Amino acid sequence: MPVRKAVIPAAGLGTRFLPASKAVPKEMLPVVDQPGIQYVVEEIVRSGIEDVLIVTGRSKKAVEDHFDRNPEVEAALEAKGKHDEADTLRRISEMAHVHFVRQDEPRGLGHAVGMARWHVGDEPFAVLLPDDLTHPRATLLADMIKTHEETGGSVVGVKRFPGKEISLYGAIDPAGEPDDRGVVSVRDLVEKPAFSDAPSDMGIIGRYVLTPSVFDHIARLKPGAGGELQLTDALREMCRTEPFHAVVLDSGRFDTGNKLDWLRATVELALEHPELGRDFREVLREIAARERLTA
Ligand code: G1P
Numbered sequence: 001m002p003v004r005k006a007v008i009p010a011a012g013l014g015t016r017f018l019p020a021s022k023a024v025p026k027e028m029l030p031v032v033d034q035p036g037i038q039y040v041v042e043e044i045v046r047s048g049i050e051d052v053l054i055v056t057g058r059s060k061k062a063v064e065d066h067f068d069r070n071p072e073v074e075a076a077l078e079a080k081g082k083h084d085e086a087d088t089l090r091r092i093s094e095m096a097h098v099h100f101v102r103q104d105e106p107r108g109l110g111h112a113v114g115m116a117r118w119h120v121g122d123e124p125f126a127v128l129l130p131d132d133l134t135h136p137r138a139t140l141l142a143d144m145i146k147t148h149e150e151t152g153g154s155v156v157g158v159k160r161f162p163g164k165e166i167s168l169y170g171a172i173d174p175a176g177e178p179d180d181r182g183v184v185s186v187r188d189l190v191e192k193p194a195f196s197d198a199p200s201d202m203g204i205i206g207r208y209v210l211t212p213s214v215f216d217h218i219a220r221l222k223p224g225a226g227g228e229l230q231l232t233d234a235l236r237e238m239c240r241t242e243p244f245h246a247v248v249l250d251s252g253r254f255d256t257g258n259k260l261d262w263l264r265a266t267v268e269l270a271l272e273h274p275e276l277g278r279d280f281r282e283v284l285r286e287i288a289a290r291e292r293l294t295a
Pocket residue numbers: 109129131132168169170171191192203204205206230231232
């Protein structure tokens with residue numbers, strides 16, 4: 001069965017990005033000139049999926065407004081002859097069929113994904129965490145869907161995190177080295193292991209293609225790391241009974257929930273921006289020259 005639906009859990013409180021995320025949902029913070037969550041929806045659309053379910057919570061109304069039409073602003077732009085800008089706004093609401101469901105309580109990522117059960121039904125689906133951005137040229141999600149089609153099982157996107165950083169992620173225990181396409185079979189998964197216990201340096205980077213059996217495993221979850229219902233714990237059960245693979249992404253991933261990585265994403269994507277890139281490169285050169293003088 002093709003992967004036709006994607007789920008974005010976006011109910012998190014965003015405490016890593018305070019105070020910016022106090023009144024603005026963290027998913028709406030701009031990366032260059034569009035909110036982070038828009039890059040994630042664009043990534044979904046690029047992979048061929050048109051149906052997106054966003055799991056929101058209280059105080060996330062701006063996320064819903066962003067993917068809705070805004071006829072007043074569109075009319076104001078048209079009246080001023082700014083047709084391209086009006087088209088850009090319309091494109092956001094038309095690029096996918098975006099649906100919303102609210103997570104009633106913040107009980108963890110496993111619980112948030114479980115909220116998608118009635119929308120997804122009995123078919124494979126993708127999950128993308130909105131704090132994790134991949135470079136627009138990365139084909140990770142499409143590669144993961146291909147691996148799912150070849151194996152019939154679930155697939156996670158991973159990156160190597162040499163050093164203690166692996167403790168911030170769900171780590172996989174791979175059955176050997178990745179093949180030349182970066183695909184490796186997964187034997188086990190551990191959520192946020194201590195560095196000394198990590199089964200490998202490969203951590204999940206917020207990209208999943210899952211079979212619908214995940215919902216039964218989520219329904220049976222007990223609180224795990226941090227007292228939350230962890231998606232990784234459900235996947236751990238799945239990899240014992242179904243084919244389970246990881247696809248390794250070498251570069252082009254940003255953790256925009258982290259202030260420093262958000263800055264890096266902003267700079268790297270601004271440098272490639274069709275209108276801003278050239279001028280921004282000059283700005284960066286000036287700053288770098290000044291920093292060298294005062295270093
Ligand atoms: C979540 C997942 C973790 C994954 C990470 C990727 O953790 O639980 O397995 O590696 O996202 O960003 P969080 O960062 O929400 O604590």
